[in-house]
Amino acid sequence: MTTLLIDAGVNLTNHQFDDQHLAIITRAKAHNVSQMLLIGCDIDSSQHALELAKQYQLLATAGIHPHDAKSADEQLEIQLRALAAAPQVVAIGECGLDYNRDFSPREIQRSVLHRQLALAVALNLPVYLHERDASEDMLAILQQYSIRGVLHCFTGDQHALEQYLALGLYIGITGWVCDERRGKQLQQLIPSIPLERLLIETDAPFLIPRSITPRPKSHRNEPSYLPHICETIATLKGLEFTTVAEQTTLNFQQLFNHKG
Numbered sequence: 398m399t400t401l402l403i404d405a406g407v408n409l410t411n412h413q414f415d416d417q418h419l420a421i422i423t424r425a426k427a428h429n430v431s432q433m434l435l436i437g438c439d440i441d442s443s444q445h446a447l448e449l450a451k452q453y454q455l456l457a458t459a460g461i462h463p464h465d466a467k468s469a470d471e472q473l474e475i476q477l478r479a480l481a482a483a484p485q486v487v488a489i490g491e492c493g494l495d496y497n498r499d500f501s502p503r504e505i506q507r508s509v510l511h512r513q514l515a516l517a518v519a520l521n522l523p524v525y526l527h528e529r530d531a532s533e534d535m536l537a538i539l540q541q542y543s544i545r546g547v548l549h550c551f552t553g554d555q556h557a558l559e560q561y562l563a564l565g566l567y568i569g570i571t572g573w574v575c576d577e578r579r580g581k582q583l584q585q586l587i588p589s590i591p592l593e594r595l596l597i598e599t600d601a602p603f604l605i606p607r608s609i610t611p612r613p614k615s616h617r618n619e620p621s622y623l624p625h626i627c628e629t630i631a632t633l634k635g636l637e638f639t640t641v642a643e644q645t646t647l648n649f650q651q652l653f654n655h656k657g
Contacts, residue, residue: 400642402627403649404433404620405569406525406549406598409455410445413602413617421601422453425620433620434598434653436491436525436549438462440476443486450485456655457483458525460490466501466509473509474516481520487653489517490525491549494538497529507538514542523652525549526566532557539564547652550600551583558586562594567652569596572618575606575629587633596652597626597645 404425408414414421425433435450435457437443443459450457459480461469480486492513494506501509517524524546528535532553547567551558561568568590573580605618606625624638631641649655 399429400639401429401431401646402597402623402642403646404430404599404601404623405547405596405645405649406436406571407433407601407620408438408603409433409435409449409601410437410442411602414619418449418453421619421621422455425623428621428624430620430623432456432649432655434458434487434525434649437480438491439465439468440473440480443477443480447480447483447485451483455485456487456653457485458488458490459486460488460492460513460525461509462491463493463495463506463510463527464498464500466506469505469509469512473512477513477516478520481516481522486522487655488523488525488546489513489520490546491527492524493527494531494535495527495529496531496534503534507534510535510538511541514538514544517544517546518542523547528553528557532560536560536564539566545652547596549598550604552579554582555586555589558590562591567594567596567648569598570626570630571598571600572604572606572622572626574633575608575625576604577607584633587630588635592634592636592641592644593648595630595641595645596648597623597630597641599623599626
């Protein structure tokens with residue numbers, strides 16, 4: 398029996414995938430990626446992600462990325478509620494804090510995060526979280542809410558990992574773990590992440606696994622490369638590929654209340 402994978406984070410609305418959605422999804426299925434979660438980063442991309450999810454029987458998030466927090470207005474909750482009413486939308490986000498680039502002022506990032514966490518609680522939806530160089534503030538805010546969700550594309554340190562796990566969050570691992578240059582710290586942390594709390598994601602078209610040989614000419618990541626991430630995690634944890642694949646699929650289904 399074929400072991401199926403779920404990609405817990407794809408930026409299918411990114412311009413690099415324009416007019417290629419069907420081909421991307423077809424290639425993913427050929428590599429046993431049976432489902433994917435399309436990430437919304439602002440109102441427009443969240444709407445687009447929902448439209449693609451409807452068209453291709455996929456799932457989506459709806460939210461405001463911290464980079465785009467400055468674009469949020471007083472209509473945010475109304476807009477997100479309308480998107481979240483669709484059954485394809487299974488989480489609020491991508492939301493969080495990013496102090497690495499500060500594309501939005503930090504005070505606004507924190508305010509918009511609070512608003513989305515409160516909405517997720519009100520709607521009883523999980524949150525899809527982003528954090529860069531902001532774990533102290535992020536944890537302080539998260540502790541004010543009774544939420545469930547995933548820390549997407551985790552690249553933090555041991556202390557942050559322990560704190561996020563203590564909050565009951567799942568940890569999303571991307572192709573960063575396949576990077577022999579930047580990914581060494583993450584590789585060392587993989588054994589201490591419980592398998593029952595792991596999700597695997599490509600974050601395509603970003604973070605292509607550097608373990609792919611020969612390296613794709615496009616240098617663009619896509620969901621069909623998800624098995625490389627699963628294989629790397631399995632190696633680091635001393636487990637079989639199928640064990641990691643089956644458990645991460647189950648984790649996804651449990652977090653997002655999705656079957657099939």
